[in-house]
Amino acid sequence: MNRETFEQLVSQWLDNPADDHLRRRVEQAISDSPELLSDRRHAELIEQALHAARAKGPAGVDWRRLRSRIMSQLRHADAAPARDDARLDELLARPTRLEARIDWTRFQQRVSQRVAEAARMRVVTLRLRRVGAVAGMLATAAALVVVALLLRERPAAPEGFAQVRVVDASASAQPAPPSAFASVRVSRPAGGAVEPVRPAEPEFFLYIGPAGGVDASASAGVGETGA
Amino acid sequence: MTATAAALTPSDEELVRRTRAGRLSAFDELVERYQRRATSVSYRLLGNLHDALEVCQEAFVRAYRGLDGLDDAGRFGPWLLRIVTNLSLNYRRDRAVGGPKLSFEDCILDGDARREERVALAAHSSEMPGAELAADELAERLESALARLPQQQRAALVLFSIEQVPQKDVAEILGLSIEAVKWHVFQARKKLKELLADYL
Numbered sequence: 411m412n413r414e415t416f417e418q419l420v421s422q423w424l425d426n427p428a429d430d431h432l433r434r435r436v437e438q439a440i441s442d443s444p445e446l447l448s449d450r451r452h453a454e455l456i457e458q459a460l461h462a463a464r465a466k467g468p469a470g471v472d473w474r475r476l477r478s479r480i481m482s483q484l485r486h487a488d489a490a491p492a493r494d495d496a497r498l499d500e501l502l503a504r505p506t507r508l509e510a511r512i513d514w515t516r517f518q519q520r521v522s523q524r525v526a527e528a529a530r531m532r533v534v535t536l537r538l539r540r541v542g543a544v545a546g547m548l549a550t551a552a553a554l555v556v557v558a559l560l561l562r563e564r565p566a567a568p569e570g571f572a573q574v575r576v577v578d579a580s581a582s583a584q585p586a587p588p589s590a591f592a593s594v595r596v597s598r599p600a601g602g603a604v605e606p607v608r609p610a611e612p613e614f615f616l617y618i619g620p621a622g623g624v625d626a627s628a629s630a631g632v633g634e635t636g637a
Numbered sequence: 638m639t640a641t642a643a644a645l646t647p648s649d650e651e652l653v654r655r656t657r658a659g660r661l662s663a664f665d666e667l668v669e670r671y672q673r674r675a676t677s678v679s680y681r682l683l684g685n686l687h688d689a690l691e692v693c694q695e696a697f698v699r700a701y702r703g704l705d706g707l708d709d710a711g712r713f714g715p716w717l718l719r720i721v722t723n724l725s726l727n728y729r730r731d732r733a734v735g736g737p738k739l740s741f742e743d744c745i746l747d748g749d750a751r752r753e754e755r756v757a758l759a760a761h762s763s764e765m766p767g768a769e770l771a772a773d774e775l776a777e778r779l780e781s782a783l784a785r786l787p788q789q790q791r792a793a794l795v796l797f798s799i800e801q802v803p804q805k806d807v808a809e810i811l812g813l814s815i816e817a818v819k820w821h822v823f824q825a826r827k828k829l830k831e832l833l834a835d836y837l
Contacts, residue, residue: 421823425797425804452837456829459776460798466776467673468680468689476676476690476744477668480697484661 411439416446420453653710656701664704668697671714674800675721681795682725684784690741692728696721718802719810722792775836782832786825789813793821794829 411419416439423432440446647655647666655663675696680689700717707716783791792811796802797818808815830837 417827418823421826422819424826425819425822452830452834453826455775455837456779456826456833457798459779460794461801462776463681463779464677464799464801467677468686470686470745471673471676471690472744473672476693476741477665477672479741479744480668480672480694481661481665483694483698484664484701 424457649713650711679725692724715806778836790821790825793818794825
C-alpha cells in the first residue's frame with residue numbers, strides 16, 4: 411500500500427475510531443510496511459491536539475459580559491420596530507425649517523390665481539371642442555353625400571344610332587372638318603345582366619379612304635377600317 | 638453534571654419553545670450554552686478574537702430573529718453553528734461594505750487577567766513530563782497552522798475534529814455532501830502534517 415492510500419485509510423479510521431474493521435486494516439498495512447507506523451503516529455498526534463484545542467477555547471474572554479451584551483442587543487432589537495415607528499411619527503409631526511421660510515399668504519394667492527386661470531382655460535377648451543365636434547359631423551355628412559353622388563350608377567348607353575364623324579387622319583393635316591358622317595348601330599348583348607358600359611368615346615375615327623365623297627347614309631361597323 | 642441535574646436542565650428544544658412563547662430568559666440560557674462554542678468556531682475561522690466576538694453576537698441576534706424558521710427545535714446547536722460559520726466565512730467580504738466596526742474590548746479580559754492566566758499555564762507546563770510538554774507546544778503551533786489552511790478545509794476540520802460536530806451536521810452546516818466533508822478533512826489533516834512536521 412502506498413503512502414497516499416495509507417493516509418486516506420488512516421483518515422477514515424480517525425473519522426470513526428471505534429470502527430474495528432478500519433483499525434485492523436490500518437494495522438495490517440503497517441505490518442506489511444513498517445515505515446508507515448510513523449505516519450499513523452503523526453496523524454494520531456495531530457488529531458489529539460485538535461481534540462485538546464476544543465477544551466482550551468479562545469482565551470481571555472469575559473463570557474459573562476459577552477452574554478450580557480448579546481441579551482442587551484436582543485432587547486434593543488425587540489423594541490426597535492416600535493421605537494422606530496414612534497420616532498418616525500415624532501419626526502413627521504415636527505415642523506420643518508422650510509415652513510419658516512415661506513410666505514404662505516402670498517403663496518396661497520398665487521395658487522388661487524393659477525387655479526382660476528386653469529378653470530377659465532378649461533371652459534374655452536370645452537367650447538372649442540364642441541365647435542370642432544359639430545364641424546366634424548357636418549363635414550362627414552357632406553362627404554357622405556358627395557360619395558353617394560359619385561357612386562351613383564351611370565345608365566347604360568341606349569340602343570340606337572351613334573353619330574360618327576369621319577375625318578382625314580393624315581399626319582400633316584390638322585384636325586379637319588369631317589368629310590363624311592356615318593351612323594353606327596349600338597346594341598346591347600342579348601339576355602342576362604347588362605355589364606357596366608364604359609363611357610363611350612366622344613368620337614369614332616374611321617379611315618375610309620381618300621377624300622372623294624362618301625355616302626353619309628352608309629352604315630359601317632364599329633372598328634371597321636377601310637382601305 | 639449529575640443525572641438529576643441533567644434531568645432538570647431544559648433541553649434545547651424546550652428553551653426554543655419557551656423563547657418562541659416570548660420568554661427572553663430562555664434564549665439567555667441558550668446563549669450561555671453556546672456562546673463559547675460559537676466564539677471558538679468563529680475564532681478559528683477568522684484568527685482574530687475581536688472579529689469572532691462580533692460574529693458571535695451577530696449570530697445570536699440573527700438566530701433569535703429567525704427562530705420561527707427553525708424546523709427542528711432540537712437542532713438549535715447545529716443551526717446556530719451554521720449561522721456562525723456562514724457569517725465567519727463571509728465576514729471579511731461583508732466588513733468591507735458594512736458599517737463601523739463594533740468594539741468588544743469590554744468582553745476581552747484585561748492585561749492583568751491574561752497575565753495571570755499565562756503564569757498559571759507556565760507553572761502547569763513546568764510540572765509536565767516531556768511528552769506532555771511537546772504536546773503543549775504542538776497545540777500552540779496548531780493555531781497558526783490552522784490559519785494557513787484553505788477556508789473550506791479549515792471550516793470542515795474545525796467543526797469536525799475540534800468541535801466534534803457529527804459529519805452529517807458538518808455537511809449540513811457547510812452545505813456540502815458527507816463525502817465532500819470527508820475529503821476536506823482528509824486534505825486538512827494532510828496539510829497540517831506538512832506544516833507541523835518539525836513538532837511531530
